Amino acid sequence: MLLKENEFVFRDYEWLSTSGDAKVPNTNIKVVSPFFSVESETCEISDGHKTFRFGIRLVGNGTIFDKFHTVVYFYAHNVDVLGIDVAAVECSIGLKTATQQSIYLQRKFKESQVIQVFKSEEFLTYDHLSDKGISLKYRIYMANNKYSNIRLGLRFELRDTTFSQELWSAAQKGHMTDCEFVVKNQIFLAHRVVVAARCPVLAERMGSDGNTGTTNSVAFKALLYFLYTGHLLPGMNSYDRQQFTDLVKQFQVKTAAESMAVINRSKGMSQLFLAIQPNLKSRDQLTVEIRENHGRVSLTGRGLCLHYDYITTFRAGDVIAPEMFRFDREGFFGVTLTESQHKNGHNYQLTFSSFHLVSGFKLVAVTYDLKDGARSSSLPTHHCNMTKMYEEGGCNETLKIFREGISLPKNVENNSLCTVHVNFKVYLAEVDECWGYRLNDPRLPVEFWSAVKHKIFTDVELHVGSRSFSVHRAILSARSSVFAAMFKNIDMVESDSSLPTEDDCRSLVIDICAGEENDLDPDAFEDFLVFLYTGRLRTTESLAELWAAANKYDVKTLERISESAKVRFGMEELCVALMSNL
Numbered sequence: 001m002l003l004k005e006n007e008f009v010f011r012d013y014e015w016l017s018t019s020g021d022a023k024v025p026n027t028n029i030k031v032v033s034p035f036f037s038v039e040s041e042t043c044e045i046s047d048g049h050k051t052f053r054f055g056i057r058l059v060g061n062g063t064i065f066d067k068f069h070t071v072v073y074f075y076a077h078n079v080d081v082l083g084i085d086v087a088a089v090e091c092s093i094g095l096k097t098a099t100q101q102s103i104y105l106q107r108k109f110k111e112s113q114v115i116q117v118f119k120s121e122e123f124l125t126y127d128h129l130s131d132k133g134i135s136l137k138y139r140i141y142m143a144n145n146k147y148s149n150i151r152l153g154l155r156f157e158l159r160d161t162t163f164s165q166e167l168w169s170a171a172q173k174g175h176m177t178d179c180e181f182v183v184k185n186q187i188f189l190a191h192r193v194v195v196a197a198r199c200p201v202l203a204e205r206m207g208s209d210g211n212t213g214t215t216n217s218v219a220f221k222a223l224l225y226f227l228y229t230g231h232l233l234p235g236m237n238s239y240d241r242q243q244f245t246d247l248v249k250q251f252q253v254k255t256a257a258e259s260m261a262v263i264n265r266s267k268g269m270s271q272l273f274l275a276i277q278p279n280l281k282s283r284d285q286l287t288v289e290i291r292e293n294h295g296r297v298s299l300t301g302r303g304l305c306l307h308y309d310y311i312t313t314f315r316a317g318d319v320i321a322p323e324m325f326r327f328d329r330e331g332f333f334g335v336t337l338t339e340s341q342h343k344n345g346h347n348y349q350l351t352f353s354s355f356h357l358v359s360g361f362k363l364v365a366v367t368y369d370l371k372d373g374a375r376s377s378s379l380p381t382h383h384c385n386m387t388k389m390y391e392e393g394g395c396n397e398t399l400k401i402f403r404e405g406i407s408l409p410k411n412v413e414n415n416s417l418c419t420v421h422v423n424f425k426v427y428l429a430e431v432d433e434c435w436g437y438r439l440n441d442p443r444l445p446v447e448f449w450s451a452v453k454h455k456i457f458t459d460v461e462l463h464v465g466s467r468s469f470s471v472h473r474a475i476l477s478a479r480s481s482v483f484a485a486m487f488k489n490i491d492m493v494e495s496d497s498s499l500p501t502e503d504d505c506r507s508l509v510i511d512i513c514a515g516e517e518n519d520l521d522p523d524a525f526e527d528f529l530v531f532l533y534t535g536r537l538r539t540t541e542s543l544a545e546l547w548a549a550a551n552k553y554d555v556k557t558l559e560r561i562s563e564s565a566k567v568r569f570g571m572e573e574l575c576v577a578l579m580s581n582l
Helices: 163-173 192-198 200-207 217-229 238-250 254-280 410-414 443-453 473-479 481-493 502-506 522-534 543-553 556-567 571-580
Strands: 007-016 029-032 050-059 067-077 084-094 100-108 115-119 123-126 135-144 155-160 179-183 186-190 289-291 296-314 323-327 331-342 345-355 361-370 387-392 399-407 418-430 435-440 460-464 467-471 509-511
Touching (some): 029 067, 050 296, 135 155, 217 238, 296 331, 296 361, 331 418, 443 467, 467 522, 481 543, 522 543, 543 556
Antiparallel strands (some): 323 331
């Protein structure tokens, strides 16, 4: 499920210098972090896209003044090729008083698409940044680029994060593999359905002797890894990356070619970075020494920020009806505005409530900004935090209530119409490592499910009620231990141990509901198959039925994210009733 227009993925990072790093001196200096990727730490880049880095500049003499004029930076390289946008950047700095200072960075050079630069205004900080090394926390808000080609770039998408790795693990272990490729006397096992769905040009080699025409085994392993996972193989050196680039062009794997373009373009980023620095000086225009690759950047949190506009028009004394909206057709949110008498005039209470939040996320904060009537168009800054007044349900997120008092314009007193526009930012933190928004190849789940629809190398037919589904034993076994055991038992009683032909495989028919009292609904079972093949939820309306299937077939991620749906019947009516009494 892709991000919507009013949804922003956020990532929390900490930039920390270690004891082995040189301390930041009390002079005019700019220090820059190493490159790091969206999802990974600098020490182990799992996706290969090292596109970000941080910077800080200290101006002043801490020995004399005990504080610095400070500017913080954020640099994003090649995000136009990745298919994402950086919407906003915040930085938090801990002071000696143990308070947090939040700094908002503004984008510079807006016309540039190759490198995006975010820079703060100057602010005062203390010499602990130099005495104890750098310790900064950043929050970066990102969205999918609506102008880039969805079939070529990567995208943030909500899905099971273990999905592709389970398939790759099955190939590595040789579980139900049915084809092989030979590269420099090294044999690579694979599944025909994955190769055919993801790379038809390579699939044509499966009928020959398995010779791929390449002599670089690392590059070919990287090609298979991308076909299975949609990610770049970590740890490749420059020679192997170039060989991999040649392979993806040879076998026409378009998304992989775009991903390699990001890495190849990064070679000149340091020179471009140094070239733009004279235009980013602080007000004193002093010469600045630049030190690159300082410290270490760690990913500390993931989440989603919902951007919601509440607009209502009323007169003084009117009873304002509560307004509700939903996240992903599952979580319920409500806003109420109620009048309360105050000696200084009309005062109103603004209440924000959440009921049964979407599974896999936890509501951690709500902020608001009272607007002047114009609808906001991007992530706002300088919001006020709402105070949490009530919580019930614990980890199940049954009910949370936030409330703040607000003062409205004086025209309310004259019984004239008043329009109130409040922009909310709702922060949802990911609580399940196996379920969340990740940067993925959007073609992968589409192509895997297409193999079902077009019956590409299907080898078993499952009967569910009045419907039948032609599927692949290898994929179902990789995703479900129950299916793996079921097919293993079938294989043990088969007399012919040779690889079955496509026609032989289709003769295998299993009625998976035979002898059971509670038959699975065929439509819900199709939604279950979609999750197994794509890692996505096609709909959240059948979560209760999906929980039953996930529980039966031991699909842990789906079982966890759908479990709370068992108690959500009639929830919308209950939410409206509760909102009316707040």
